Amino acid sequence: MSKQDSHFFNNFSVVLGILAAVTIGLFVFARSTGVSHQLEQVTTDPRYLESVSTRLQPVARVAVAGQDNSALKIEAAGPPSAAAALPADGTAAYEAGCVACHGAGIAGAPKAGDKAAWGPRIAQGKDTLYTHAINGYTGKNGMMPAKGGQASWPDDLIKQAVDHIVDLSK
Numbered sequence: 658m659s660k661q662d663s664h665f666f667n668n669f670s671v672v673l674g675i676l677a678a679v680t681i682g683l684f685v686f687a688r689s690t691g692v693s694h695q696l697e698q699v700t701t702d703p704r705y706l707e708s709v710s711t712r713l714q715p716v717a718r719v720a721v722a723g724q725d726n727s728a729l730k731i732e733a734a735g736p737p738s739a740a741a742a743l744p745a746d747g748t749a750a751y752e753a754g755c756v757a758c759h760g761a762g763i764a765g766a767p768k769a770g771d772k773a774a775w776g777p778r779i780a781q782g783k784d785t786l787y788t789h790a791i792n793g794y795t796g797k798n799g800m801m802p803a804k805g806g807q808a809s810w811p812d813d814l815i816k817q818a819v820d821h822i823v824d825l826s827k
């Protein structure tokens with residue numbers, strides 16, 4: 658090895674050493690900031706806290722004779738009953754079951770609020786509108802499905818929804 662070569666290797670080793678030291682320094686710095694900031698963020702995350710509290714739920718609860726066990730009452734499981742899911746009034750029924758077609762005039766449905774489209778229909782009389790909405794029918798624009806597809810809804814609710822559409826379109 659020439660003198661020049663050994664000189665080069667010496668310098669090069671020093672450079673490598675410095676780079677290694679910088680790397681270790683950065684690593685230590687990252688760890689120390691991580692410990693103080695990241696750990697705190699992770700352990701105060703609401704999703705983390707929620708998962709901890711779910712895991713801390715007791716696997717079983719025991720009713721004790723002679724004590725207030727009302728907190729152990731078994732809640733009815735399963736989907737809410739059909740009655741509970743019914744819209745409260747004609748407006749809600751319209752929003753839930755009719756707006757899909759009548760809102761924007763989809764599939765040939767006369768658009769609620771469109772006076773020109775509803776004028777002649779309203780002129781038929783409400784009874785016809787009710788019957789058509791409840792039983793469904795096929796007109797020249799397309800098919801109005803019975804009850805707009807909400808088979809479980811009572812006729813009265815459909816009538817209220819029709820009233821609402823008519824009110825919007827007068």
Ligand code: HEC
Pocket residue numbers: 750751754755756757758759763764765766767778781785786787789790794795796797798799800801802804805806807815818819822
């Ligand atoms: C899948 C789309 C669709 C849904 C959902 C729908 N309709 Fe209709 N409806 C139609 C179409 C299409 C017509 C027009 C049929 C024709 O006259 O050609 C119509 C027409 C009507 C008419 C006019 C009847 C007549 O004699 O002119 C009424 C009233 C009506 N719908 C009420 C309702 C009510 C109330 C609901 C919600 C419970 C509802 N519709 C949901 C598509 C729909």
